[in-house]
Amino acid sequence: MAAAAGDKVDYVFKVVLIGDSAVGKSQILARFARNEFSLDSKATIGVEFQTRTLVIQHKSVKAQIWDTAGQERYRAVTSAYYRGALGAMLVYDITKRQSFDHIPRWLEELRSHADKNLVIMLIGNKSDLEDQRSVSTEDAKEFAQKEGLFFLETSAMQATNVDSAFITVLTEVFQIVNKKTLVSESQPDGNGPTLSGKKIIVPGPAQEIPKSKTCCSSS
Numbered sequence: 046m047a048a049a050a051g052d053k054v055d056y057v058f059k060v061v062l063i064g065d066s067a068v069g070k071s072q073i074l075a076r077f078a079r080n081e082f083s084l085d086s087k088a089t090i091g092v093e094f095q096t097r098t099l100v101i102q103h104k105s106v107k108a109q110i111w112d113t114a115g116q117e118r119y120r121a122v123t124s125a126y127y128r129g130a131l132g133a134m135l136v137y138d139i140t141k142r143q144s145f146d147h148i149p150r151w152l153e154e155l156r157s158h159a160d161k162n163l164v165i166m167l168i169g170n171k172s173d174l175e176d177q178r179s180v181s182t183e184d185a186k187e188f189a190q191k192e193g194l195f196f197l198e199t200s201a202m203q204a205t206n207v208d209s210a211f212i213t214v215l216t217e218v219f220q221i222v223n224k225k226t227l228v229s230e231s232q233p234d235g236n237g238p239t240l241s242g243k244k245i246i247v248p249g250p251a252q253e254i255p256k257s258k259t260c261c262s263s264s
């Protein structure tokens with residue numbers, strides 16, 4: 046799946062991480078981007094992003110994953126954070142019921158700022174702490190189904206399902222973006238027949254971005 050360094054990048058997809066403080070957003074990102082994990086993780090202040098390039102259906106896809114503070118007082122952004130995002134990871138901690146109970150609020154914030162075609166994955170993190178579980182897999186699955194979200198339980202600590210979660214979202218985004226390209230190629234005036242039968246509009250500035258570095262801070 047990993048693309049070799051120096052390869053050209055066909056797509057850049059922005060994915061945002063959200064959820065309560067201490068659910069493990071930064072460690073999920075560290076696991077995905079660098080295959081690292083730290084037990085002594087500091088609360089995020091402001092915003093940061095990291096990238097990892099993967100090959101999806103023979104195309105090189107750079108995932109640009111944005112992480113922000115779960116704690117209100119450290120959150121510098123809302124609209125700017127969500128702008129241009131094509132995917133979102135909505136994270137709770139399976140041992141903290143409250144972090145799951147807050148998910149509808151996060152979902153509302155997400156839906157009010159991001160595009161309606163956003164691909165969303167609900168993630169129950171810390172699946173390694175089974176003996177402290179306070180959110181059942183069934184409850185979360187049911188919620189995800191009702192809201193039309195993907196769902197996986199992960200452990201950033203044990204590297205369980207972290208890659209799968211990102212690959213699922215990125216592959217879905219890839220398919221939506223490609224469908225959009227097909228549609229726009231087949232009906233340049235917007236009136237012709239469509240190949241897919243359904244027009245899908247994908248948000249934001251260019252999903253295809255050349256190699257150059259984009260804005261902001263990166264860690």
Ligand SMILES: Nc1nc2c(ncn2[C@@H]2O[C@H](COP(=O)(O)OP(=O)(O)OP(=O)(O)O)[C@@H](O)[C@H]2O)c(=O)[nH]1
Binds near residue numbers: 066085200202
């Ligand atoms: N056991 C276990 N601990 C984890 C896991 N993922 C993260 N943690 C720990 O949970 C704590 C919080 O992790 P962070 O990644 O900093 O949480 P966050 O959601 O980024 O927090 P904010 O930056 O405040 O929003 C740290 O002590 C991590 O080491 C996991 O999968 N299993």
